[in-house]
Amino acid sequence: MLTLPVISHAVAAIIPEPAFIVLLDGRYMTDNKAFRARFGLAEGELNDHRISEISDRSLCSSALTRLKLSLPGIAEEVNVIVQPFLVRNVAVGYCVRLDAMSDHERELADVGSFVQRAVDSLSAGVTVWDAGDRLLVASRQVVERYARFGIALLPGVDRVETIRAALKAGVLGDRYRGMTISVQELSRQRGFNRPFISGTSTIERVSADEWIKISSHVCGDDLIVSFYETIEEPHENQIKPAETAEYLLTLLRYLPDFVVHMDLNGKPEFINAPFAEALGLEGWEAAQALSEEFFGDTFGTSLRDRVQELTVNGPPISFDQRLRKADNTFMWLRWSAHGLFHGDKPVGIVATGRNITLEYSQQQELKHQSEELAKKNKSLEQFAAVVSHDLKAPLRHISVFSDMIVEEAASGNLADVQIYAQQVRNSAQRMDRVIRRLLEYSQIAYKIAAFSRVNLADIAIQAIQNLESQIDEAKAELLLSKLPSINGDPDLMRHLLQNLIANAVKYRRKGVTPRVRIYATDKGAMVNLVVEDNGIGVDPKFADRIFTAFQRLHSDDKIYEGFGIGLALCRQIAESHRGVIELDATYRGGARFIVRLPQDLNH
Amino acid sequence: MSLEPVRILVIEDDPIDFSLVKKGFEGAEAQVELFHCPSADRVMEMLEARACRIVLLDLSLGRDTGMDVLRSIRADKRFAILPVVVLSSSSNHRDIAEGYAAGANAYVEKPLTMELYRQFARAFSAFWVDVAQLG
Numbered sequence: 001m002l003t004l005p006v007i008s009h010a011v012a013a014i015i016p017e018p019a020f021i022v023l024l025d026g027r028y029m030t031d032n033k034a035f036r037a038r039f040g041l042a043e044g045e046l047n048d049h050r051i052s053e054i055s056d057r058s059l060c061s062s063a064l065t066r067l068k069l070s071l072p073g074i075a076e077e078v079n080v081i082v083q084p085f086l087v088r089n090v091a092v093g094y095c096v097r098l099d100a101m102s103d104h105e106r107e108l109a110d111v112g113s114f115v116q117r118a119v120d121s122l123s124a125g126v127t128v129w130d131a132g133d134r135l136l137v138a139s140r141q142v143v144e145r146y147a148r149f150g151i152a153l154l155p156g157v158d159r160v161e162t163i164r165a166a167l168k169a170g171v172l173g174d175r176y177r178g179m180t181i182s183v184q185e186l187s188r189q190r191g192f193n194r195p196f197i198s199g200t201s202t203i204e205r206v207s208a209d210e211w212i213k214i215s216s217h218v219c220g221d222d223l224i225v226s227f228y229e230t231i232e233e234p235h236e237n238q239i240k241p242a243e244t245a246e247y248l249l250t251l252l253r254y255l256p257d258f259v260v261h262m263d264l265n266g267k268p269e270f271i272n273a274p275f276a277e278a279l280g281l282e283g284w285e286a287a288q289a290l291s292e293e294f295f296g297d298t299f300g301t302s303l304r305d306r307v308q309e310l311t312v313n314g315p316p317i318s319f320d321q322r323l324r325k326a327d328n329t330f331m332w333l334r335w336s337a338h339g340l341f342h343g344d345k346p347v348g349i350v351a352t353g354r355n356i357t358l359e360y361s362q363q364q365e366l367k368h369q370s371e372e373l374a375k376k377n378k379s380l381e382q383f384a385a386v387v388s389h390d391l392k393a394p395l396r397h398i399s400v401f402s403d404m405i406v407e408e409a410a411s412g413n414l415a416d417v418q419i420y421a422q423q424v425r426n427s428a429q430r431m432d433r434v435i436r437r438l439l440e441y442s443q444i445a446y447k448i449a450a451f452s453r454v455n456l457a458d459i460a461i462q463a464i465q466n467l468e469s470q471i472d473e474a475k476a477e478l479l480l481s482k483l484p485s486i487n488g489d490p491d492l493m494r495h496l497l498q499n500l501i502a503n504a505v506k507y508r509r510k511g512v513t514p515r516v517r518i519y520a521t522d523k524g525a526m527v528n529l530v531v532e533d534n535g536i537g538v539d540p541k542f543a544d545r546i547f548t549a550f551q552r553l554h555s556d557d558k559i560y561e562g563f564g565i566g567l568a569l570c571r572q573i574a575e576s577h578r579g580v581i582e583l584d585a586t587y588r589g590g591a592r593f594i595v596r597l598p599q600d601l602n603h
Numbered sequence: 604m605s606l607e608p609v610r611i612l613v614i615e616d617d618p619i620d621f622s623l624v625k626k627g628f629e630g631a632e633a634q635v636e637l638f639h640c641p642s643a644d645r646v647m648e649m650l651e652a653r654a655c656r657i658v659l660l661d662l663s664l665g666r667d668t669g670m671d672v673l674r675s676i677r678a679d680k681r682f683a684i685l686p687v688v689v690l691s692s693s694s695n696h697r698d699i700a701e702g703y704a705a706g707a708n709a710y711v712e713k714p715l716t717m718e719l720y721r722q723f724a725r726a727f728s729a730f731w732v733d734v735a736q737l738g
Binding site: 397 | 617619620623663692693713714715716717718720
């Protein structure tokens with residue numbers, strides 16, 4: 001065990017010149033061999049003897065004090081150098097050495113005491129800390145203030161730890177008493193950021209009628225000098241930075257936006273309560289438990305690169321982010337990141353994030369709608385072109401063939417008249433079909449989808465009922481499996497199914513009983529609705545074309561008519577439900593159409 | 604007047620329309636031989652195989668519009684100066700302008716009577732067969 005006597009003995013033993021150790025209260029602890037030899041003392045002879053010149057903490061504030069002492073059993077007075085004896089930054093006693101320095105050494109040692117005297121003579125309290133944040137010198141005024149709260153301001157103590165202990169003990173008033181401030185993280189980052197250096201002064205009320213103004217300055221990049229001035233009660237309009245800071249913290253706490261302060265590596269130093277809450281953290285201090293990787297993931301690896309873009313007066317970096325919250329829901333944040341600078345040297349980033357989930361979804365919805373509109377406009381244009389052609393062609397044929405009938409009749413050649421008349425009739429029927437398609441299209445394609453919870457099985461039954469006569473005529477067998485519910489427009493969904501089932505019945509194989517299966521498979525967030533038949537199938541090279549609005553695959557209507565418009569409409573319906581429709585080109589037994597629809601469509 | 608009939612490729616997806624064109628040329632007793640190309644994807648193959656001197660092109664050919672066919676003919680070095688006459692059901696001025704811009708030598712609206720088909724065939728052969736020097 002490293003007890004005080006053991007340590008004292010060890011320390012005394014390694015000092016080459018005659019020396020002894022005294023406890024804080026002046027009690028003689030131990031001495032070394034050189035000391036005993038010098039004065040012919042027996043070991044332990046002076047132990048527990050009280051040395052009145054060295055008592056309480058009076059000599060703690062000085063790095064080095066010279067004294068003349070009278071010791072029992074020693075005739076002459078001895079010149080000694082008294083230095084505080086620290087164990088882990090805590091003064092536990094004094095190391096007293098026989099003053100045997102050379103003149104030169106004495107002068108150098110005296111510099112300290114001159115500095116001490118100069119510092120003590122200032123009206124303001126002063127502390128000076130080295131680059132390693134160790135105390136170099138503190139004026140008596142400050143040492144005494146700290147000592148009243150049991151904090152020893154000894155040369156060599158750690159600045160951050162000392163200030164932290166002082167705040168906790170109440171040296172700067174009750175505001176901070178008992179407060180735990182996690183500064184390990186901060187104190188580790190001295191390179192950029194030396195904590196408790198505000199650059200401006202703070203005014204603290206240390207008791208009912210006592211105010212202290214503390215200002216700290218970094219000299220170059222090394223020494224920190226702090227001044228403590230006792231002042232009159234500040235005027236109401238005078239800024240009290242500490243209170244301002246507290247006020248600002250309160251503001252941050254109630255601000256719904258997310259605020260985070262990071263160092264240049266993306267390591268968080270502060271996050272405000274709403275952000276902590278969204279991340280499922282308790283209190284902002286917990287932010288320090290977050291890793292750089294977390295913020296790397298959160299803000300993307302590009303943040304570090306983009307930090308280079310930040311300039312002192314430049315614009316903030318702005319970006320959107322999809323954040324997974326602690327409760328596994330997502331929110332969209334629009335971040336705006338500003339650089340923090342020390343002079344023109346970047347030292348950190350402050351980013352504020354606004355919840356734009358609602359705006360984002362509205363924006364997405366708008367985007368979706370405008371895309372839908374553009375698509376509809378385009379297909380309307382296409383539609384107009386095709387309809388004009390499709391109406392014009394049979395009309396022209398009627399004109400030409402009736403003209404030919406007139407010509408032939410006039411010349412008395414009636415052999416071909418019947419053929420021409422048939423062409424006229426066919427063309428008229430073709431026009432009729434085109435007009436029907438036109439009506440069908442305008443009813444469905446421009447309908448604004450109205451979404452509700454739709455049971456696909458009910459919809460399929462309605463579609464089948466509407467097709468009853470076609471199904472009966474074809475003697476088709478239909479197999480309807482259990483279908484799920486989705487969010488959709490019931491009219492549009494019925495139209496989609498009706499089209500697919502009608503095609504399945506229509507394009508049957510000669511002499512084969514048409515079998516149509518309607519079923520669904522669950523693919524995570526999507527429902528796959530399948531309509532499958534054993535008919536003539538579709539040539540895979542047309543797998544894409546069949547869904548293109550009004551494109552005829554063949555001018556001979558008897559072969560492909562019906563595909564064009566029906567499937568084009570099916571695709572429009574699937575897309576307006578944010579789904580897709582496709583032909584399963586791998587299926588060889590007939591035609592298999594798959595409609596992939598999102599399980600939950602949030603409208 | 605050449606003794607050999609002029610070979611014309613008629614690119615037309617509607618069989619009725621092709622039959623009308625054919626009838627028109629027959630009625631005009633033009634010195635031509637017509638080859639029917641019913642779809643866009645056979646155009647290049649037939650142009651090569653049939654050694655046609657002139658093309659009659661319908662603009663509405665299903666998915667591949669006649670306009671695309673015209674552009675691909677013009678883009679092919681071998682057929683860049685081949686005379687192409689567009690025969691279209693559209694009298695839309697935009698289609699007409701686009702047709703000429705894509706390299707058509709003439710743009711004709713499809714006739715509405717058999718007499719007009721014959722008239723077209725006569726005028727066509729009077730110019731392209733009897734007058735024009737073909738490249």
